[in-house]
Amino acid sequence: xxxxxxxxxxxxxxxxxxxxxxxxxxxxxxxxxxxxxxxxxxxxxxxxxxxxxxxxxxxxxxxxxxxxxxxxxxxxxxxxxxxxxxxxxxxxxxxxxxxxxxxxxxxxxxxxxxxxxxxxxxxxxxxxxxxxxxxxxxxxxxxxxxxxxxxxxxxxxxxxxxxxxxxxxxxxxxxxxxxxxxxxxxxxxxxxxxxxxxxxxxxxxxxxxxxxxxxxxxxxxxxxxxxxxxxxxxxxxxxxxxxxxxxxxxxxxxxxxxxxxxxxxxxxxxxxxxxxxxxxxxxxxxxxxxxxxxxxxxxxxxxxxxxxxxxxxxxxxxxxxxxxxxxxxxxx
Amino acid sequence: xxxxxxxxxxxxxxxxxxxxxxxxxxxxxxxxxxxxxxxxxxxxxxxxxxxxxxxxxxxxxxxxxxxxxxxxxxxxxxxxxxxxxxxxxxxxxxxxxxxxxxxxxxxxxxxxxxxx
Numbered sequence: 001x002x003x004x005x006x007x008x009x010x011x012x013x014x015x016x017x018x019x020x021x022x023x024x025x026x027x028x029x030x031x032x033x034x035x036x037x038x039x040x041x042x043x044x045x046x047x048x049x050x051x052x053x054x055x056x057x058x059x060x061x062x063x064x065x066x067x068x069x070x071x072x073x074x075x076x077x078x079x080x081x082x083x084x085x086x087x088x089x090x091x092x093x094x095x096x097x098x099x100x101x102x103x104x105x106x107x108x109x110x111x112x113x114x115x116x117x118x119x120x121x122x123x124x125x126x127x128x129x130x131x132x133x134x135x136x137x138x139x140x141x142x143x144x145x146x147x148x149x150x151x152x153x154x155x156x157x158x159x160x161x162x163x164x165x166x167x168x169x170x171x172x173x174x175x176x177x178x179x180x181x182x183x184x185x186x187x188x189x190x191x192x193x194x195x196x197x198x199x200x201x202x203x204x205x206x207x208x209x210x211x212x213x214x215x216x217x218x219x220x221x222x223x224x225x226x227x228x229x230x231x232x233x234x235x236x237x238x239x240x241x242x243x244x245x246x247x248x249x250x251x252x253x254x255x256x257x258x259x260x261x262x263x264x265x266x267x268x269x270x271x272x273x274x275x276x277x278x279x280x281x282x283x284x285x286x287x288x289x290x291x292x293x294x295x296x297x298x299x300x301x302x303x304x305x306x307x308x309x310x311x312x313x314x315x316x317x318x319x320x321x322x323x324x325x326x327x328x329x330x331x332x
Numbered sequence: 333x334x335x336x337x338x339x340x341x342x343x344x345x346x347x348x349x350x351x352x353x354x355x356x357x358x359x360x361x362x363x364x365x366x367x368x369x370x371x372x373x374x375x376x377x378x379x380x381x382x383x384x385x386x387x388x389x390x391x392x393x394x395x396x397x398x399x400x401x402x403x404x405x406x407x408x409x410x411x412x413x414x415x416x417x418x419x420x421x422x423x424x425x426x427x428x429x430x431x432x433x434x435x436x437x438x439x440x441x442x443x444x445x446x447x448x
Binding site: 315322323326327331 | 349357420424428430434439
């Protein structure tokens with residue numbers, strides 16, 4: 001029997017991955033990304049004549065469990081209507097049996113690309129906007145559990161979107177989908193260990209909280225996302241993930257370092273309890289006010305006040321100096 | 333503190349300081365009380381005008397220019413009444429106006445905008 005060459009096998013594999021969209025309103029344009037449990041495709045909605053993104057499960061995956069997980073992700077996204085969360089338009093099963101859902105196609109940059117030329121205040125304001133949808137989701141009982149720079153997209157109009165809610169956990173107030181229904185090991189991707197289900201670890205090293213790394217499902221709550229948010233801030237300020245060699249952290253302002261450290265505290269009780277609490281501290285830093293995470297010394301306080309009111313201080317000092325000069329001139 | 337009150341307080345304080353420096357001029361020492369009161373009133377008037385301006389117009393540059401102009405104008409009137417000392421009176425007066433103009437734009441609570 002004649003064996004197929006590697007290139008032919010690779011081509012066949014690639015062809016097999018292309019979702020069969022017969023009988024749907026979509027037609028494939030190209031593949032956008034590959035994940036642990038499936039792939040994301042750019043598609044054309046032939047009815048509305050617009051581009052959409054389709055997340056489709058791998059054909060080879062044990063479909064039932066993953067299909068339930070994909071449906072859960074779609075339902076979570078559908079339940080979270082927020083400008084910072086990508087909206088879902090449709091969900092279902094393709095002719096080839098693969099589960100899929102359709103979402104808005106975001107044309108933009110990843111966080112890492114976007115911040116490359118941004119200054120410190122812009123980066124901090126961006127983090128505030130990343131935290132908004134997160135706070136929204138937490139308030140509704142959802143936990144993302146896989147926050148990392150790759151999952152943050154900045155749209156063409158500057159909109160900030162938190163993507164990939166595939167590992168999201170539904171809390172008591174969210175959808176009543178039992179997490180223990182799903183116990184599936186998903187292929188690890190290049191940088192992330194994405195394993196779902198009870199008795200296994202999920203998340204991305206570097207951005208994953210200690211309790212998540214321990215797979216302490218009872219301990220994991222919304223504060224695990226606060227840890228990841230702190231790690232994202234660290235990445236935005238240093239270009240490295242926490243734990244990597246801290247290149248350039250010497251120049252990081254101490255209050256910001258303290259904010260990162262508080263967000264990434266090993267004990268969830270020592271962290272900011274809400275994303276909004278963390279962004280409030282960042283807002284204080286931006287406005288020149290003292291941050292809660294950093295008890296400053298007298299000299300630091302004086303320095304901060306001088307920086308904040310520099311012009312006013314210089315004007316008053318100039319006025320007083322002028323007055324002294326006048327007095328000295330009159331005495332001569 | 334709202335912008336008008338901030339202008340008033342700052343104008344009064346700087347005006348009073350302005351007046352008190354007359355104590356270092358021996359020939360003016362006898363009238364120091366009148367000078368301090370007059371200078372404080374001048375500061376209050378300047379602060380009030382600048383504060384009202386800051387409440388109406390939110391612009392740092394315009395606030396500074398308006399403050400400087402008001403400070404110089406009031407100081408010019410005082411110098412006219414004194415028949416001299418234009419430089420000694422108008423330079424500090426202008427600076428007081430400039431500082432109050434800057435401060436009322438930069439600090440102080442602006443008017444609350446009602447939603448319709």
